[in-house]
Amino acid sequence: MTATARATAIRINARAGIVIALAGFLGVVAFFWPFLVAPGMFGSNSAPPLIFGVLLVIVLCVVISEIAEGGINSKALAMLGVLSAVNAAIRPLGAGTAGIETVFFILVLAGRVYGPGFGFTLGCTSLFASALITGGVGPWMPYQMFGCAFVGMLAGFLPRATGRKEVALLAVYGSLSGYLFGFLLNLSFWPFSLDPNSSIAYLPGLPFTEQFQRYLAFDLATSLGWDTGRAVTNFICICLAGPAVLTVFRRAARKARFQAPIRFAPRGTAEEGPATSPTGAGPAAARTT
DSSP, X not given: OOHHHHHOOSOOOHHHHHHHHHHHHHHHHHHHXXXXXXXXXXXXXXXXXXXXXXXXXXXXXXXXXXXXXXXXXXXXXXXXXXXXXXXXXXXXXXXXXXXXXXXXXXXXXXXXXXOHHHHHHHHHHHHHHHHHHHTOOSTTHHHHHHHXXXXXXXXXXXXXXXXXXXXXXXXXXXXXXXXXXXXXXXXXXXXXXXXXXXXXXXXXXXXXXXXXXXXHHHHHHHTHHHHHHHHHHHHHHHHHHHHHHHHHHXXXXXXXXXXXXXXXXXXXXXXXXXXXXTTSOOHHHHHHO
């Protein structure tokens, strides 16, 4: 068994894979509904909250299905809780000021070491915990949870690399994910944020090409600086802290042995160890009785 296989904290079985695929499909629909849905069918102000509710249900189903199918054990659950708490604690340090986001580099590194299933679940739980701590619960939260979930999951699918090449790969991926995260998150409020008379506002009924050009102009005008700050933060944090954090995560994975098989030995074999007396007096006392 390879080191990568041993480090996989959460196995994605067939049913969980189907649930994640369904969640990903609904996430794409939720992000891109301004381009996919005909006006009048799904374009009212009451429609997005319905999408958010469905996405939250799917996220919960993913986590519950992993636990129910034995894909996550107590050690992986403990690691998930610790890293979720760490991410929730350090996120307010940046608070998004000038695009500085401190939540992504741990998400990328954990997804790389512990696998795509762990990265997906950590993205959901860490953003949920952070929202509860900072009072950031709102209609934007499911979008943030899904964005971070897929950032962590895709980190687990990156090609193999070692040493400086691995750190460089993760740093580049972290930068690109910072831009992609901002690009997708802006879609959550773009249709409702501007005056319809603006040249960069969402206008139902336009062809896809014109609508997409309007969104690109909106994203460049309002979010490019923030996304650049996020990308630079991810790159610097992974380059500086990445080697040490990867070492710590992999050492913890070796110690935990998340997917180690459990074997039961018959009583009286050598694997059972020295026998003790019922009174706990030790092996010598057991032999004298």
